[in-house]
Amino acid sequence: MRRIWIIVFILFGSFIYLQASEGPEAFKANGCTKCHAIEVAGIEFAPGEPEEGEEAEEKEPVDLSKIGSEVSEEHILAFLKRQEVSHGNEKKHKKKFKGTDEEMQILAHWLASLK
């Protein structure tokens, strides 16, 4: 009967692991690293080639390592939806979010936890 606990333990462990990696995965998959770095999470700035229509300007990465101590999860969600302006420069986000609503929520939740 002890085996069942080992299985439960492994399942639970992988669930926690997946939850923890979801935010960073979504961040990279949605091209956020083209303008952002998150040092505390070991996520590096990766500007890559400029997309069509974009100027090939020298970009400074905007680090989001402490964004959770500056704004709330609700603010981030509204900001990604472009309903809210940045708390920094009072402009709408440069990036139009192309992922799913679920991804947006995962991102807002994870970013708000960075303090």
Ligand code: HEC
């Ligand atoms: C084309 C460049 C660009 C891309 C791509 C980009 N951002 Fe941003 N983002 C910015 C800039 C510039 C700011 C800083 C505005 C300011 O000075 O406050 C910013 C600010 C933010 C903020 C802070 C908002 C606030 O109120 O301070 C969050 C959160 C954020 N971005 C999340 C994301 C996420 C998540 C993605 C990926 C889906 C992403 N960004 C992709 C340019 C970008």
